[in-house]
Amino acid sequence: MSFRGAQRRGNPLVIHAVLLFGKPAANLCGIATDRLRPESLDDIVGQKELLAPGRPLRKIIESGTIPNLIFYGPSGVGKTTLASYIARITNRSFKKLNGTTASTADIKEIVSSLNTFEGLNGVLLYLDEIQYLNKKQQQTLLEFIENGSITLIASTTENPYFYIYNAILSRSTVFEFRPVEPQEVLKAVNRAIRVLSEEKGKEIVFTEEAKAHICTACGGDVRKSLNAVELCVLAGDGEEVVTVDEELAQSLTRRSGARYDRDGDAHYDVISAYQKSMRGSDVDAALFYLARLVESGDLISACRRLVVCACEDVGLAYPQIIPIVKSCVDIAMQVGFPEARIPLADAVIMVCLAPKSNSGESAISAAQEDVRKGLGQIVPRQLQNVHADGAERDVKGQHYIYPHNYPNHWVYQQYLPDDVKDHVYYQFGENKTEQAYKTYWEKLKGGM
Numbered sequence: 001m002s003f004r005g006a007q008r009r010g011n012p013l014v015i016h017a018v019l020l021f022g023k024p025a026a027n028l029c030g031i032a033t034d035r036l037r038p039e040s041l042d043d044i045v046g047q048k049e050l051l052a053p054g055r056p057l058r059k060i061i062e063s064g065t066i067p068n069l070i071f072y073g074p075s076g077v078g079k080t081t082l083a084s085y086i087a088r089i090t091n092r093s094f095k096k097l098n099g100t101t102a103s104t105a106d107i108k109e110i111v112s113s114l115n116t117f118e119g120l121n122g123v124l125l126y127l128d129e130i131q132y133l134n135k136k137q138q139q140t141l142l143e144f145i146e147n148g149s150i151t152l153i154a155s156t157t158e159n160p161y162f163y164i165y166n167a168i169l170s171r172s173t174v175f176e177f178r179p180v181e182p183q184e185v186l187k188a189v190n191r192a193i194r195v196l197s198e199e200k201g202k203e204i205v206f207t208e209e210a211k212a213h214i215c216t217a218c219g220g221d222v223r224k225s226l227n228a229v230e231l232c233v234l235a236g237d238g239e240e241v242v243t244v245d246e247e248l249a250q251s252l253t254r255r256s257g258a259r260y261d262r263d264g265d266a267h268y269d270v271i272s273a274y275q276k277s278m279r280g281s282d283v284d285a286a287l288f289y290l291a292r293l294v295e296s297g298d299l300i301s302a303c304r305r306l307v308v309c310a311c312e313d314v315g316l317a318y319p320q321i322i323p324i325v326k327s328c329v330d331i332a333m334q335v336g337f338p339e340a341r342i343p344l345a346d347a348v349i350m351v352c353l354a355p356k357s358n359s360g361e362s363a364i365s366a367a368q369e370d371v372r373k374g375l376g377q378i379v380p381r382q383l384q385n386v387h388a389d390g391a392e393r394d395v396k397g398q399h400y401i402y403p404h405n406y407p408n409h410w411v412y413q414q415y416l417p418d419d420v421k422d423h424v425y426y427q428f429g430e431n432k433t434e435q436a437y438k439t440y441w442e443k444l445k446g447g448m
Contacts (some may be wrong), residue, residue, distance in 0.1 A: 007326040010150050039280040041085065045187045045222065047179030051082075057175050066124070068145055070164065071155040073177025074266065076221030079155040083126045086153060092124040099132035106318040107140045114149050124148045131163035138165040145171055179220020186215050188222050192229045202240060204233055209246035228253045239406060267301070275305045279313040283352040291347050294341045302344055303329040309351055317357035317431035321350060357429035376417035383415060408444055 041051050041058060041391035050057040060067065066086060071079040085262070087094040095110050125134070125141075144150040145168065153174065156163060160174055170288060189211055195202040218225040231252045232244040238370040294301040310325040328347035333339035371377060401413045414421055429436040 001286075008344070037371055044081060044085070044183040047078055047082075050175055050177070057219055060173075061086060061089075064089070066151055066153075067419050068152045068153070068168075068172040069176055070130070070160050070169070070174045072320075073157070073399065074179055074221065074426075075157055076223035076225075077177045077180055078222070079177055080126075080128060083153045083155065087124055087126060090151075092122045092151060094124050094126070094431040096126045097128070099127060099129035102127075102133065102137070104137050104140060107137060110150070111140070111156070114144065122148065125150050125152050127154040129156060129157045131158045135165055138168055138223050142167050142171075143419045150201060174419035180222050181220070182212070182215040184345055185218065185220070186211060187224055189225055189229055192226050193233075196230065196233050200233075200242070204242040204244060206232070206244045206247060206249075210244045213246055213434060214251045214253060217250075267298075271301045271305050274302075275309050277315075278306075278309045278348060278351045279356070281352050283349055285288040286348050286352050287345060290341075290344060294337065294344070296314050297337060299332065299337060299340055301333060306344065306347055306351065307408050310347075312353055312357055312361045313358060314354045315357045315360045315436075316434050317429060318433060321354050325351065355431045355433075357431050359427055359429040359434060366423075368421055370423060376420045378417050380417060382413060393404055411445060412445075 010264055041061065049055060052058065069086075071082065073079060093113065095113075097106055097110070110123060130138070141150060141152065142165075145152050152168070153162070154168075154172070158415050160169060188212035189206075193204050193206055206229075214225050214228045214232075218228060228249070228340060232249055233242055235252060236242050236244045269291055270292050272294065274286060274303060275287055292300060293299075307322075307325055307329055310322050314321050325347045328343040330341040335343075403409050403411055405411075416423065428434045
């Protein structure tokens with residue numbers, strides 16, 4: 001059967017391979033996605049935690065009563081595909097908008113259709129990339145979502161709790177989609193190869209190594225893996241047999257494996273893991289996340305979090321590391337990538353293996369807490385800038401004691417305001433350096 005013939009007959013293989021992951025199938029074989037639909041939930045690879053038999057989302061879909069849903073997760077993992085499937089099995093009028101291009105007029109047009117024969121049973125609205133709608137646009141939908149006239153299925157690649165209007169969020173159920181595991185991606189890759197073979201009318205052979213590379217290099221994005229398959233076929237096109245080996249697959253997917261967006265959740269996930277790995281003294285993990293930042297070209301985040309970690313997590317346990325890390329960062333900024341990775345790696349390893357103390361960070365946080373409470377507003381008289389004494393002041397003069405006039409350059413006087421004078425913010429850490437500080441100051445103040 002030809003590819004076009006398979007399309008006309010609704011061949012599940014073609015339907016699955018072309019529509020499965022929800023973006024225009026022209027990327028794969030030039031087929032209009034809107035004319036194809038998945039045959040069943042089992043056609044969707046990945047997302048087993050959501051769609052396996054007995055799982056909550058699958059049970060909701062199979063019940064036929066669809067609530068307002070928000071699909072949250074990275075691109076290419078089946079959000080649009082599942083929304084299209086749900087639209088197919090409902091008897092509501094199906095409308096689709098994309099947050100990147102939708103206007104308030106588009107939303108009002110959908111609302112106006114509720115009063116027509118078309119909207120008699122209500123409207124199912126699929127809103128892709130809802131995070132790009134402003135608050136006013138989202139509020140326009142609220143009344144109709146609340147009374148059930150519009151059932152909303154929205155997808156977003158950003159954390160919905162940060163980007164979606166709370167009133168809509170409270171009326172919706174959020175389901176998180178995960179990157180698809182390589183063994184699941186392989187199913188889609190094999191189907192895509194068969195579909196392309198039918199379309200071209202010739203044998204297409206991918207080595208196992210080439211398929212394995214595509215499945216892992218695309219970072220769990222099935223759409224990206226399908227595009228990679230098509231590119232490999234185009235680049236490896238032959239007269240009778242198209243052969244794609246690992247070298248060709250690598251050349252076409254070299255930088256596609258890093259799922260990273262400097263303005264998105266993946267950015268914050270990676271830099272969070274980067275700093276937490278250094279704090280946890282896991283050298284290998286910290287280097288891995290540094291490598292992700294390096295591969296994405298994000299020099300600023302790699303440097304900033306490294307300096308922060310040196311101060312916050314090593315801190316007073318080994319204070320000499322702070323200027324060392326600063327020097328490594330300066331070198332990295334000066335030479336740029338690719339060489340910047342070397343001083344950054346050196347610094348990351350040092351931070352990981354250095355003793356840790358957050359006593360400095362804890363101390364300033366405790367002091368800030370008192371400031372936020374409004375405490376300590378009046379600076380002790382002896383510490384103030386010199387002022388003229390008013391008639392009401394019984395004791396005239398500032399009476400500041402100059403420490404350098406005393407042995408060891410220290411003498412007791414009250415520095416904290418009266419209402420916090422007994423508060424202790426800094427607690428000595430258990431590391432060698434801070435314990436040495438403690439011993440010194442206990443000895444010094446013991447002569448009071």
